[in-house]
Amino acid sequence: MSSYPWAPGYIDDGDRPQVVTSRFQYEDSYTLERYLATGGYDGLKATLARTPSAVHEEVRAATVLGRGGAGFPAGTKWGLTPQGVWPRYLVVNGDESEPGTYKDRLLMERDPHQLIEGCLIAAYAAGLSQVFLYIRGEMALAQERVATALNDAYAAGYIGKRILGTDFSIDIVLHWGAGAYVVGEETALIESLEGKRGEPRLKPPFFPAAVGLYGRPTIVNNVETLSNLPWLLLNGAAAYTAIGTATSPGTRMVAVSGHVKRPGVYEIINGTTTFRDLLYGDEFSQGIRDDNQLKAFVPGGGSAPWFTPEQLDLPFEGKLVGAAGSMLGSGAIMVMDDTTDIPAAALTLTRFYAHESCGQCTPCREGGTWLERVLSRVVDGHGTHADLDQMFEIGESICPGTFPHAASTELGLTAAPFPYKMTTICFVGPSAYAPVHSALTLFRSEFEAKIVERKRIPVSIEAVGAH
Amino acid sequence: MSRLNEANVIVAKEIIGRYPKARSATIPLLHLSQQQNGYVTNEAMAHIAELVGATSAEILGTATFYEMFKFEPVGKYLLNICGTMSCALLGAEELIHHAEQKLGVKVGGTSADGKVTLERAECQAACTEAPCLQANYRFRYRMTTDQLDTFIDDLVAGRLDGEIPPHGTVARVRQHIPADKGVGAVPPTDVTEAPAWIAAQEATK
Numbered sequence: 001m002s003s004y005p006w007a008p009g010y011i012d013d014g015d016r017p018q019v020v021t022s023r024f025q026y027e028d029s030y031t032l033e034r035y036l037a038t039g040g041y042d043g044l045k046a047t048l049a050r051t052p053s054a055v056h057e058e059v060r061a062a063t064v065l066g067r068g069g070a071g072f073p074a075g076t077k078w079g080l081t082p083q084g085v086w087p088r089y090l091v092v093n094g095d096e097s098e099p100g101t102y103k104d105r106l107l108m109e110r111d112p113h114q115l116i117e118g119c120l121i122a123a124y125a126a127g128l129s130q131v132f133l134y135i136r137g138e139m140a141l142a143q144e145r146v147a148t149a150l151n152d153a154y155a156a157g158y159i160g161k162r163i164l165g166t167d168f169s170i171d172i173v174l175h176w177g178a179g180a181y182v183v184g185e186e187t188a189l190i191e192s193l194e195g196k197r198g199e200p201r202l203k204p205p206f207f208p209a210a211v212g213l214y215g216r217p218t219i220v221n222n223v224e225t226l227s228n229l230p231w232l233l234l235n236g237a238a239a240y241t242a243i244g245t246a247t248s249p250g251t252r253m254v255a256v257s258g259h260v261k262r263p264g265v266y267e268i269i270n271g272t273t274t275f276r277d278l279l280y281g282d283e284f285s286q287g288i289r290d291d292n293q294l295k296a297f298v299p300g301g302g303s304a305p306w307f308t309p310e311q312l313d314l315p316f317e318g319k320l321v322g323a324a325g326s327m328l329g330s331g332a333i334m335v336m337d338d339t340t341d342i343p344a345a346a347l348t349l350t351r352f353y354a355h356e357s358c359g360q361c362t363p364c365r366e367g368g369t370w371l372e373r374v375l376s377r378v379v380d381g382h383g384t385h386a387d388l389d390q391m392f393e394i395g396e397s398i399c400p401g402t403f404p405h406a407a408s409t410e411l412g413l414t415a416a417p418f419p420y421k422m423t424t425i426c427f428v429g430p431s432a433y434a435p436v437h438s439a440l441t442l443f444r445s446e447f448e449a450k451i452v453e454r455k456r457i458p459v460s461i462e463a464v465g466a467h
Numbered sequence: 468m469s470r471l472n473e474a475n476v477i478v479a480k481e482i483i484g485r486y487p488k489a490r491s492a493t494i495p496l497l498h499l500s501q502q503q504n505g506y507v508t509n510e511a512m513a514h515i516a517e518l519v520g521a522t523s524a525e526i527l528g529t530a531t532f533y534e535m536f537k538f539e540p541v542g543k544y545l546l547n548i549c550g551t552m553s554c555a556l557l558g559a560e561e562l563i564h565h566a567e568q569k570l571g572v573k574v575g576g577t578s579a580d581g582k583v584t585l586e587r588a589e590c591q592a593a594c595t596e597a598p599c600l601q602a603n604y605r606f607r608y609r610m611t612t613d614q615l616d617t618f619i620d621d622l623v624a625g626r627l628d629g630e631i632p633p634h635g636t637v638a639r640v641r642q643h644i645p646a647d648k649g650v651g652a653v654p655p656t657d658v659t660e661a662p663a664w665i666a667a668q669e670a671t672k
Contacts, residue, residue, distance in 0.1 A: 008593070008596050008606075051668050052664060053668065087487075087655055099590040099594070100553060101590075101592060101594070102594050102596075105593075124664065127665035128662070129662060130487065130650075137498075137534075137535045139592070140639075143638035147638060147640040147641055150642050151640075151642060154644060154645060155645070155648070160644070160649055160650060166664065167663040168663075169650045169662070171651070173644075175495065176494070176495065176498070176638070177494065178494050178497065178533035178536055179533050179536075180532060180533050192494065193491055194488070194490060194491055195491050195492065195519065198532055214655040256595065257594035257595045258552070258553050258556045259557075264595050265595055334553050345552065345555070345556065348551055348556075349552050351550075352552075355589060356589065358532075
């Protein structure tokens with residue numbers, strides 16, 4: 001058995017360690033009964049037997065990289081809260097909506113207690129006053145599962161006043177969104193939780209850890225990040241860092257979608273698994289559909305610059321992928337085979353970001369929609385050669401300077417590494433440009449093939465006798 | 468009668484009570500009003516404004532930011548077909564076109580019987596199960612045009628009502644914090660000291 005009807009997409013072929021998906025094999029993995037029968041809340045007990053600083057130190061030592069996109073270590077993030085300022089809050093980012101990403105929803109639907117236990121561990125270590133679990137509005141089942149889990153955990157004394165008879169007391173409040181991609185940005189998430197439009201806040205301050213919810217120190221952590229904590233506290237940082245590499249320890253949830261034989265969500269070993277393993281390996285996606293050739297793939301969610309078969313042997317490791325001109329983002333690979341119309345594929349992403357722009361920053365609001373309109377026109381066969389350069393020009397006003405891209409032997413290109421400069425508050429604007437930039441840089445001939453040559457009519461106005 | 472009804476005002480007050488500041492309950496209360504009326508009415512927004520201590524313009528400002536809130540009646544079922552990359556690579560356009568034909572509407576329209584409103588949705592976090600769709604936020608995966616026909620027929624005939632509630636209801640389970648178990652929300656200005664377990668650690672240093 002490698003996949004389960006109750007966990008659509010999840011595949012656990014192979015003999016890899018399972019840090020966050022160990023219960024997915026059980027149909028009733030979301031119940032308190034199953035959770036308790038499989039070591040549930042033991043990580044919390046281990047936590048409460050130690051001091052908050054010892055727990056914080058354990059998480060810091062494990063270098064749990066944030067799984068939401070930026071990859072910032074959780075232990076370091078918790079340490080950024082200013083000394084002696086109270087209250088402090090935790091906001092759980094369950095607003096998963098980056099194109100290609102499918103993991104947090106599974107973790108919430110299949111193992112909500114694991115997430116709750118992770119929240120409790122974070123709250124204990126960082127001295128938090130209240131936890132807000134923000135789930136994306138469109139995820140009805142995840143909301144129901146988490147609500148049930150919270151109700152059961154309150155009744156059993158795992159959340160609330162004097163947890164397990166200690167002086168640790170905390171409320172976890174379920175909050176849900178109403179459909180807005182940009183709310184996944186942590187300051188927009190906080191604005192939304194304050195009952196406002198989900199517009200990202202101007203930086204600095206750069207981290208909500210300093211000024212966050214209600215202006216108080218606030219830690220924003222991703223669902224997968226927090227789901228790692230129960231295992232970590234039960235097994236220790238040494239066991240955690242024994243998986244993966246020194247810079248990318250532990251495991252990661254990665255979704256491979258698009259033109260592969262077996263699309264799926266896999267819990268992979270961090271830092272060592274290569275893109276070739278993920279796309280072609282027997283344990284993973286088993287190759288390109290119909291045995292077609294691979295044309296390109298998006299390595300880290302819709303915002304990430306694209307890779308081609310030349311980058312297949314790169315491991316799934318943040319620093320190496322950054323140097324090669326892209327990012328790992330939220331663990332989402334989208335695969336395009338050689339039948340793919342590249343300009344049309346790029347349009348599906350640019351349209352997404354143009355649609356999801358919150359409208360605060362002009363380069364994103366106007367630039368994103370311009371990019372979409374110019375690209376649509378090219379895809380529809382009404383474009384001109386000037387349109388192609390125009391798209392670079394629009395991109396330049398969102399991201400001045402060199403935009404990251406992959407190397408290409410065929411085109412004689414060397415990689416331009418991450419990050420980019422930007423004229424916008426958040427990454428939505430640059431994300432609208434990323435697919436256009438990658439597609440145009442790596443596959444310009446496909447765009448040119450869509451340009452219809454219009455010959456000038458060889459008559460002058462005078463000859464027609466207009467005057 | 469499109470303000471929140473008596474039973475929902477009780478639910479609303481419970482929700483508000485969980486937050487350090489009432490305004491934070493805005494989005495949950497907008498969902499509650501949409502659950503009651505099928506869409507968000509001006510009267511409901513004015514009522515929510517009273518409940519959370521904001522102006523109705525502020526509530527409108529928040530509500531209009533979010534895709535899920537509708538300000539005019541929609542069909543009993545909102546059919547959202549995903550059109551972002553992974554779904555598009557595997558036939559989403561064909562699916563959307565087929566749904567338009569089947570329902571006799573363009574994207575954004577509601578079928579003549581008032582049952583189904585069709586929308587093109589953005590990424591629904593089911594990319595490995597492309598092409599996917601949601602009806603009132605309940606998923607269907609790896610859809611073919613034949614399956615879509617059957618699904619729409621079942622939906623309209625009410626055969627899926629056990630699984631798929633009418634538009635406006637998202638989660639059917641609500642969080643409830645029993646009074647004797649909850650810590651209780653405190654306004655941020657009323658908290659000046661470290662929580663007990665942190666203070667205890669400091670004391671032993």
